[in-house]
Amino acid sequence: xxxxxxxxxxxxxxxxxxxxxxxxxxxxxxxxxxxxxxxxxxxxxxxxxxxxxxxxxxxxxxxxxxxxxxxxxxxxxxxxxxxxxxxxxxxxxxxxxxxxxxxxxxxxxxxxxxxxxxxxxxxxxxxxxxxxxxxxxxxxxxxxxxxxxxxxxxxxxxxxxxxxxxxxxxxxxxxxxxxxxxxxxxxxxxxxxxxxxxxxxxxxxxxxxxxxxxxxxxxxxxxxxxxxxxxxxxxxxxxxxxxxxxxxxxxxxxxxxxxxxxxxxxxxxxxxxxxxxxxxxxxxxxxxxxxxxxxxxxxxxxxxxxxxxxxxxxxxxxxxxxxxxxxxxxxxxxxxxxxxxxxxxxxxxxxxxxxxxxxxxx
RNA sequence: GUGGAAUUGGCGAAACGGUUAACGCAUCGGAUUGUGAUUCCGACAUCAUGGGUUCGACUCCCAUAUUCCACC
Numbered sequence: 001x002x003x004x005x006x007x008x009x010x011x012x013x014x015x016x017x018x019x020x021x022x023x024x025x026x027x028x029x030x031x032x033x034x035x036x037x038x039x040x041x042x043x044x045x046x047x048x049x050x051x052x053x054x055x056x057x058x059x060x061x062x063x064x065x066x067x068x069x070x071x072x073x074x075x076x077x078x079x080x081x082x083x084x085x086x087x088x089x090x091x092x093x094x095x096x097x098x099x100x101x102x103x104x105x106x107x108x109x110x111x112x113x114x115x116x117x118x119x120x121x122x123x124x125x126x127x128x129x130x131x132x133x134x135x136x137x138x139x140x141x142x143x144x145x146x147x148x149x150x151x152x153x154x155x156x157x158x159x160x161x162x163x164x165x166x167x168x169x170x171x172x173x174x175x176x177x178x179x180x181x182x183x184x185x186x187x188x189x190x191x192x193x194x195x196x197x198x199x200x201x202x203x204x205x206x207x208x209x210x211x212x213x214x215x216x217x218x219x220x221x222x223x224x225x226x227x228x229x230x231x232x233x234x235x236x237x238x239x240x241x242x243x244x245x246x247x248x249x250x251x252x253x254x255x256x257x258x259x260x261x262x263x264x265x266x267x268x269x270x271x272x273x274x275x276x277x278x279x280x281x282x283x284x285x286x287x288x289x290x291x292x293x294x295x296x297x298x299x300x301x302x303x304x305x306x307x308x309x310x311x312x313x314x315x316x317x318x319x320x321x322x323x324x325x326x327x328x329x330x331x332x333x334x335x336x337x338x339x340x341x342x343x344x345x346x347x348x349x350x351x352x353x354x355x356x357x358x359x360x361x362x
Numbered sequence: 363g364u365g366g367a368a369u370u371g372g373c374g375a376a377a378c379g380g381u382u383a384a385c386g387c388a389u390c391g392g393a394u395u396g397u398g399a400u401u402c403c404g405a406c407a408u409c410a411u412g413g414g415u416u417c418g419a420c421u422c423c424c425a426u427a428u429u430c431c432a433c434c
Binding site for chain 1: 389390391392393394395396397398399400401402
């Protein structure tokens with residue numbers, strides 16, 4: 001049984017995912033390590049804060065260093081020195097973020113490498129093959145993540161293209177051990193979301209992601225879309241909300257039944273001076289911290305909070321020391337991971353609603 | 363002492379006889395949602411002082427102050 005629901009409270013549930021490189025307790029947050037590493041951190045850091053799975057990116061890794069190098073190293077886990085599970089994103093999001101370099105057709109996508117400008121083609125099948133060769137525990141099918149738009153026709157057309165790609169991806173696996181997740185699309189349109197769920201459920205994937213969110217829609221629209229998908233998707237399969245989000249987004253989504261998250265926010269914001277704390281967001285660049293003896297988050301037990309004052313972190317930022325990026329990334333990830341850990345505990349105790357109400361400061 | 367040059371925001375540094383004086387750094391804020399991020403976006407000066415020329419001067423002239431260079 002690759003996924004087991006062990007407790008639930010309302011729509012929220014606690015589960016366990018059994019993967020080739022270990023187990024993952026859900027709801028979980030997956031730190032983003034696009035290039036095979038979480039920016040500024042090392043695997044030992046992730047172990048220290050309890051990360052059970054990391055995300056990496058097929059698009060980026062296939063361009064550089066390339067499949068040959070990763071195979072030569074003995075696969076992605078060995079190459080990166082990360083022995084726990086890895087989920088690889090397909091590169092579908094890059095069709096969105098690097099849209100100006102991409103040309104999508106029915107068979108896949110042709111793009112100019114943002115690194116050296118060479119022409120590269122990706123198809124649903126080659127993306128499956130790449131991820132299988134990487135040895136990722138969970139691989140995502142190639143999808144198109146369309147920009148936020150009120151034009152339903154465009155969203156529907158894109159969604160059906162993603163469906164065809166998902167169908168191809170499903171049929172061309174060579175290693176049945178690896179878990180393959182499909183990506184539900186359909187934008188903010190409930191009927192399209194349902195259609196997408198239905199189509200993909202029929203293909204019987206190991207898990208389902210909710211994609212095409214946080215591309216410009218409102219929070220309410222994102223929540224509504226998530227809710228529609230959670231109602232439709234099979235309760236026996238893990239649900240992964242891609243690219244989300246703020247601490248509040250996570251709590252609200254767990255309440256709807258989401259099991260997995262990834263987001264660059266804790267690491268990117270950390271690098272740029274924002275810390276997530278039990279008291280809300282804090283910008284360490286602000287001059288008010290110049291002489292503060294407080295820990296970043298007085299309620300946190302991470303290395304950063306146990307060791308340094310806000311004053312010192314502020315000083316490091318002003319002085320342009322790269323260490324501060326690491327210290328804030330470490331703290332923010334610790335905060336996210338602990339938030340989900342606490343969610344799991346609350347769900348198991350049947351007190352998730354109470355837990356939500358005590359975390360409104362996010 | 364003589365001759366020459368310079369003086370623009372906290373610092374460095376543009377510009378032009380004509381409405382709101384580039385840009386960098388620093389400072390103060392903000393953003394960031396499947397990472398093209400050590401990124402991005404805001405805010406922040408009336409041009410050494412005093413006089414004059416001009417419809418209009420940071421831009422031209424005179425004086426003063428300060429600084430620098432060369433020569434004695």
